[in-house]
Amino acid sequence: MSNTGRILAVAVLAALAWVVAPVTEAQPPIRIGASASQTGAYAAPSQDRLRGYQLCVKHTNDKGGVLGRKLELVFHDDGSDPTAAARLYERLITHDKADLVLGPFGSPLVDVVAEVTEKHGLPMLSLAVTTSIFKKGRKFVFTLLPPGEVYFEGLIDLAAKKGLKTVAIINETNIFSKAVAQGARELAKKRGLQPVFAETYPEGTTDFSAILRRLGTLNPDILAAATYFEDAVAITRQMKDLGVNPRMYGGTVGAALPTFYDTLGRTAEFVYGATPWEPELVTLRAGGLIPIARQYPEAKEFVESYRREFSGAEPSFQSAGGYAACQILIEATKRAGSLDGVKIRDRILSLDQNTVFGAFKVDRAGLQVAHKYLLFQWQDGKKVIVWPEELAPGKPRFPTPPWSQRP
Secondary structure, three states: OOHHHHHHHHHHHHHHHHHHHHHHHOOOOEEEEEEEOOOOOOHHHHHHHHHHHHHHHHHHHHOOOEOOEOEEEEEEEOOOOHHHHHHHHHHHHHOOOOOEEEOOOOHHHHHHHHHHHHHHOOOEEEOOOOHHHHOOOOOOEEEOOOOHHHOOHHHHHHHHHOOOOEEEEEEEOOHHHHHHHHHHHHHHHHOOOEEEEEEEEOOOOOOOHHHHHHHHHHOOOEEEEEOOOHHHHHHHHHHHHHOOOOOEEEEOHHHHOHHHHHHHHHHHOOOEEEEOOOHHHHOOEOOOOOEHHHHOOOHHHHHHHHHHHOOOOOOOHHHHHHHHHHHHHHHHHHHHOOOOHHHHHHHHHHOOEEEOOEEEOEOOOOOEOOOOOEEEEEEOOEEEEEEOHHHOOOOOOOOOOOHHHOO
């Protein structure tokens, strides 16, 4: 080839490189939209959830992204308000141009947001546990958690095995808490326990003294409280102040957060909580059976990465659940090979796999059918799994001693 030919070839190749390179670099990120309660009643657990989303997006980008594109998480503060959440998801989809979405925190918010995502045909992975959300003919909403009605299965089962007889149930007046309370009543009856007290309270309640005094006069064996964070803390403090002392006391979301013990200190000792996941699971072995680590692939790496990324923050089930929701969405998108909502939905429906959070499989309505709640008890500042027996490395400290006899 002549010098002129060589120069011409080099010039052509350089021109092609100039044309091709910007196309690759200009590939826009895949935008994932979500709302996060940075204020309001759901702020504490919602922030844990958001960290899970953020870490999953980071890890996915570190591995090259999805469909040849990086991910970008776009989120707004919904203030723990369902109306605001619905408005924000409309904005995320129409204004922020989100390609995919992840759910907000809390069943009340998921229920209204599902109307928006349904309208736009976008699948939404959530941690909602209220079955009514999935009984409305919706086709694009899914959950990683078992139904709220079985939230207290471990508490009731353990109480029955300990020979306890009576149970009191209190809950906030929202669809999640109502479902948990109704489920607790049914579980108690099936196990031969008698519900002797039931009381609801409005969102934002801070003074539980009247409820607790009425409850205290009945001296129930068990108190099951369907709580979030602030009400869980207030109820526990006021139980101590009033000397209300059931032999077992369990809470839902609030009691499971690391900040519950951080806030209450030893006042949180002996409190039971239901949880679908704990960091401890990544190292447990089930009595010589299949290693628990196989059921939670990459969970060890998740826990270690979380602690590095969010210094001083301990991963909760909300964190792991958020990460896993993002995992499932990404896996379904990869299998669909596109961002088409219907194709991604169909892949979600066909998935049967383990995540850092544990097993995932949903029925046609979007309800989780493969996961199970655990029961833990706060012991010496740590959450010790005490049920089911095949996963429990610890034993319950039973009965709960009177407040006057605690250190």
